[in-house]
């Protein structure tokens with residue numbers, strides 16, 4: 001979790017005398033205050049002076065092979081660590097990073113983007129400098145659109161305040177922010193006395209009291225309460241508070257796909273994933289039949305809730321996020337999500353108990369191997385489920401990897417990472433890098449379709465370089481299986497690679513090629529036992545093999561389109 005910012009009392013005690021720091025040094029100092037120990041990226045001449053400074057600082061630079069990969073890695077790092085950072089050169093680097101940062105914005109992952117730019121003195125007479133697109137500030141304008149806050153550090157007098165404002169926004173909103181460093185500003189020492197003020201937002205006490213009173217009254221009167229926990233519970237570190245609320249009130253809870261595993265899926269009051277048409281019918285019914293659905297930190301997005309197939313009536317919902325609080329049709333301003341959850345928990349609502357739907361058999365039974373059977377997506381996930389521990393982080397890419405991974409019964413919290421809302425292919429391999437850098441004790445297992453793998457697999461090179469023991473499982477169905485299930489056509493085919501041979505080219509790691517359950521079992525055992533480096537398992541999957549979640553979705557959509 002991120003460390004708290006410098007406080008006024010620390011400043012007064014002289015611990016944070018910043019008047020002698022340059023703009024670059026101050027930025028590094030503040031990144032560290034927020035718990036950032038590593039920065040992902042690729043250098044270039046417009047950001048080189050800051051790279052020199054990073055090199056001399058306690059912060060590690062993790063050089064990547066592509067900027068979009070650096071962005072995905074920083075996003076995953078932020079999800080594990082609390083905040084992440086990526087540092088790139090002007091436009092050719094920055095603009096290549098946009099898609100990853102857009103995803104971090106959409107899914108609330110606080111990544112600090114540091115972009116190089118031409119120096120202020122170089123801009124006189126508007127010369128045609130390399131990497132420039134249109135205006136000098138084109139890159140900054142683009143990032144302004146996809147970040148929660150953006151600044152160009154063009155004025156020494158305001159640079160420190162701007163850095164603080166922008167980093168504070170990232171910490172508060174859990175969204176990416178952008179800091180542009182013109183190259184001749186990096187070493188400038190503003191030298192101005194700087195009174196840093198931390199702006200801790202607080203709830204309006206009246207509003208909070210009224211909201212909790214109304215919520216408790218309703219929950220106590222209702223007959224079928226349920227909590228749906230979303231991704232913000234993880235981003236704001238509220239897992240223990242939600243568990244306290246669940247256990248104190250005995251209200252059963254479901255999770256959304258993006259929030260999968262924010263609370264242990266083995267909790268006795270856990271109902272399952274609520275994901276509309278993709279989800280198990282019993283869970284969908286349990287949530288939609290409720291006369292009081294308490295949505296906590298949940299985004300009402302289509303993929304997250306099953307492509308507009310979720311059916312929740314606002315008149316039956318308490319909807320609490322970091323951005324709004326709504327109880328039925330009443331809106332309450334100025335109530336912070338953590339305060340609402342804690343106060344609600346403290347008020348001990350006690351609705352009547354409900355009978356929970358039966359847990360899926362796969363979460364109760366041990367996996368029985370059918371050694372000769374060709375490996376299928378569902379069986380692969382079921383086998384993988386057996387090997388999950390507190391130290392594994394499962395990362396699912398877009399495609400059937402994501403749908404199938406919804407069938408995992410994740411035992412711990414925060415160990416499931418996926419781009420379940422923005423759904424940009426190519427997230428998983430660079431995200432595995434980000435997870436290992438953020439927490440070397442975690443074992444990253446990435447499940448990725450062959451199509452997505454071909455997009456960003458070169459980041460395996462960085463994983464090999466650092467000797468991280470990532471396990472990457474490539475679901476090889478020779479193309480875009482999800483698209484095939486929804487819109488068949490030759491455009492869904494891709495060039496089949498011999499994925500398991502890549503370790504030879506990358507100069508590290510071990511490759512496995514599997515066709516049957518026994519081969520997969522063997523490869524997974526061997527990969528898990530090998531902590532000396534990366535393992536790449538190529539699993540041949542039938543062209544018409546789909547997870548049950550994807551099958552349910554395709555069936556439901558074909559009835560609607």
Ligand SMILES: Cc1ncc(C[n+]2csc(CCOP(=O)(O)OP(=O)(O)O)c2C)c(N)n1
Pocket residue numbers: 398399400401423424425426448449450451452453475477479480481482483
């Ligand atoms: C960057 C990006 N481009 C295109 C898409 C559209 N899309 C969604 S799923 C998919 C196919 C994924 O193929 P693969 O990674 O092989 O997984 P599979 O569906 O076969 O399991 C495509 C092209 C996307 N989500 N992201």
Ligand SMILES: [Mg+2]
Pocket residue numbers: 399449450451475476477478479480481
């Ligand atoms: Mg595929």
